[in-house]
Amino acid sequence: MHEYDVIVVGAGGAGLRTAIAAQEAGADVAIVTKLHPVRSHTGAAEGGVNAALHPDDSVEDHAYETMKGSDYLADAPAVETFAENIPREVVQLERWGMAFSREEDGRISQRPFGGMAFPRTAYAGAETGHHLLHTMYEQVVKRGITVYDEWYVTRLVVTDEDDPADRRCHGVVAIDIGTGEVAGFHARNGVVLATGGAGQVFEHTTNAISNSADGMAMAYRAGVPLEDMEFIQFHPTTLPSTGVLITEGVRGEGGILYNAEGERFMFERGYANNAGELASRDVVSRAELTEVNEGRGIEDEYVHLDMRHLGEERIIDRLENIVHLAEDFEGVDPLEEPMPVKPGCHYTMGGIETDENGRTRIDGLYAAGECACVSMHGANRLGGNSLAELLVFGERAGRDAAGGEIEEPEVPTGRTDDAEEADFEPPVALGTAGVEPAPVADGGAMAASPADLVENAAESERARIDRLLERDDGVNHARIRATVQDTMGQHVNVFREESGLEQALRDVLEARSLYQEVHVEDPSRTFNTDLIQALETRNVIDVAETIVVGALAREEFRGAHWREKHQTRKDDEWLKHTFVSWNDGDPKLWYRPVVLEGEMQNYEPKERSY
C-alpha cells in the first residue's frame, strides 16, 4: 500500500495544477494517471486561455460574458471567483516559462473568441493546450512530485454510511497497467479527481480515446451527484472523418463559414446577425446542421470553413497546427482550399458536483477540471474558458485538499433546503451495470482504520479483476461501447427529440445488460489493454445514462440542450441545475436553483443574441 497526504487522479492540466498547488501548500503529493502526464488530452486543446489581462478589459466583463454564454445556468459565485483569479494564473504560467504567442512589446498576445466582446483569449499558436500541459509537467518534474504513470484507478475507497454526506474518502485502488499489480493508495488528507471529460460516450468526438469518464463514474457510484450532464458541448468545427478539432481560433482570426451555395450563412441566413461566425458554439453548431438538414450542406454532411483570405503569413504565425491537422487527417490543404467541418462532441459541461474549492459531498473527495462541475459553464461553455477553469479550480482544489488556507466556498452543494425532487419516471426500467454494484468500501468508518479500509478495497478489487480475467466467454467490451456511442451520436446530439432520447435510454439499458457478460479475452497480466477498456466501458455506460435521463427530463431549450418540442428557454421552470444521484444503481433526478446573484453584479437572464 502507498500512502500520501494528497492523491491526484489524472495528470492533465487540472491534475498537474492541483498537484503543484497541494505541494506548495506543504502536502506530500502523488499523481496516479492511466497515461503518462504528457499524453493527457489537455495537450490537444488548441485555441487558448481566457483572462482579463489587458488594461482595457475587465474581470466584470469576463464574468458577465461567461454568465451570458452559459445561458444563465452557471452559478455566479463560481464564475466571479474564476474571472477574478484567472489573470494571476495565466501570468503564473508565463513565469513558469510557457511560450505564449507575443505582442510587439513582448506581452502575451490575445485574440477574439466566440461569445466575448473583447479579445481575451491568450494563446500559443494553435497548440495552447500542448504548451500548457508541458509547462506544468515541467514544474511537476522540478518539484519532484511522485507520478505513478500508466496506473489505472479502478475504485475510490469510500466509507459506506447511508447518507453520502456522512461518507469519507480515504484513498483509491489502482492497477499497474504494465504488470497487472493491484495496489491501494491511502490519502491522509484527500483524493482529487482530475480525470477529464466524457467524450468517449459519443461516436464522433474531438476527445481522446482515453476520455472515458472514469472519474465522473467513480464519484457517481460512490455517492456524489453528477450535475448538468445533459449539457454536452458540440464544437462547430471538427473534421468530418475523424472528429479532429479545428480551433475556434480560425474563426477568431477571421475564418468564414460557407454552405454549399457559397453563402456566408451565419449572416445571410440570419443565425447571428452581429457576431456571425463568432457567435457562441451552440449557435454555430445548430446553424451548420440546419444548413445540412435543409439541403445546403456539402455532400449532405458538412459545411466549409475558409481561412485562405487571412494570408499564409498570418496563418502560419497563428494557426500553423491547423494546416497540419487538415492535411494529415482530412487530406485538405487549407492554404489552397476551404476545410470541411461539422459539429462534434467536444466538452462535458456538467460533471461531479463541487464547490469553488473542489470539495464534493464526500469528505476528503475533491474534483477539478472537466470532470468536475463547479457550475461555471452552465448550458454552454465559452471557448478558452476550460484551460482557464482547470487552472483556477485545480489550484484551489489542491490547496484545499492539502489543508492550505482558503476562503469558505459560496456555491452550495448537496440537497439544500431549496432542492426539489424530479417529477420524472424514466420510460424504461434501469439497472446497474456489471458484476459489482456496490460502490463503497465495506466496514464503515468505525470498523477499521483508514489504512485497513484501503487494503480491504484493494483486496476486493483484486478479486473483481481476477473474476473478469477468468470469465470464459461473453461479450466483447468494444461491441458494448459501440452500442452506447452509436445511439448517443444518433439521438443525444445537437438536435434532440423525445422519441430519440427514449430510444437512447433503451439502448443504454441494452448495453448495461450486455455488460453483465463483459468478457476480457486477453488473459495476460502484462499491459492488458483489453482489461482496461472493459473497465472503462462500464464508466461510459453509467455516464451515458446520466446524460440521457437529464436530457429527457429537461423540457426546454437552453444553451447546448435543444429539444424539438420545446423551442424556448423556460426560465420560470428550468432556471435550475439537474442532479443525478446513484440510487442502488438507478439514476435518481433532483434539482437545485441556479445562483444568479454575485458580489460583482446580479445576472438577470436576458435573451441571448449574438
Add this chain to the structure above:
Amino acid sequence: MSTDATETAAAETEAETNVAAETEAETDAAAETGTATETEPDVPSPGERRREAKRERAAERDAEAQREAEDVAASADDTVHLRVFRYDPDVEGKTEPYFDDFHVPFTKGMTVLDALIWARDNYDPSLTFRHSCRQAICGSDALFVNGRQRLACKTQISDMSEPVMVEPLPHSAVEKDLVVDMEHFYDQMEAVEPYFQTNELPEDELEEQRQTRENREKIKMSTRCIWCAACMSSCNIAAGNNEYLGPAALNKAYRFAMDEREGEDMTEHRLQLIEEENGVWRCQTQFSCTEVCPKDIPLTEHIQALKREAVKHNLKFW
C-alpha cells in the same frame, strides 16, 4: 489445421510459424510438461490454474479467430494487409516474438492506427499498443511502420506499401506486442533539467515577464516536442550508447538554453549540462532524428546550434 489459416498467404511464413507455435503451446500445456514448472516453481493456486486454463483457451481462440479473419478478409476486395509484431512474456504461445497477419477492410482516410484498432476490436482483443488522442499530439503511438519511425495515427494507409509491417520502436525493450518500455527515454528527458528557471521576475504578481517575438520564434519549433521517442529510436548513436542524452532531450535543452527569459548564469549552467561526455558532442549529424520527427522539429540543427553555443561559451573563458 494450420494450412487453412495460411491458405491466402502461402508466402507468409511468419503467420505459419505463429499458428504452429500456438499449436505447439497447446500440446505442451495439455501434456503439462516441464514448461509450466519453469515459470511456476510453487504449486499453482486455484485462481492461477483457472487463468492458466484460460490462457490455453485464449491461444486456441486466437488461432481460430485468425483463421476466420483471414478467410473473411480474403473474400473482401478492398482490404489492407497488416503484418504485426507480437510478443507477450505472460502468455504461453506468445513468449517468443512472431508476426500476425491481419486483413482489415480499407476505408478512405484510414490510418495505421485506425487499422490496428479495427483489428483489435474485431479480430483479436489481446493486440496491444498505446494510443490516445489519435491527432498527433499525445505522442503515444510512435511505431516502426514499414521500416521507419512514425506516429500510427498520422500515417495514412494509402501511403504505405503492403503488407504494412508494424513493429515496436527499435532499440527499446518490448513489454508486449507494440508497447515498449519508455523509462529510459523519460530519464534522459529529465536529465537536462527540463523546466524553466529564472530569478529575474517582475515584482507585481500580475506583471508578465516579457519575451520578444523573435525569441519566441527562435524556440518555437523546439517547444513542439511530444515525447514520442521516434527520434531516439532512429538515432544510431543512441542505439549504441545507452547514456547518450539523445535528440529529444538535447532539443529540450535547446528550448531553455535559447530562451532569453532565463538569465546568463542559467544559460551557462545548461550549456555545461549538455557539454558533458554524453551530451551534444556525441551527435554525428546523421539527421535520422530530423527525418523521422512527426512534428518537423529540426532536431539535428538544434543540436548543432547548441554545439556552437557551447564553443562560444568556452571561448569566453580562454
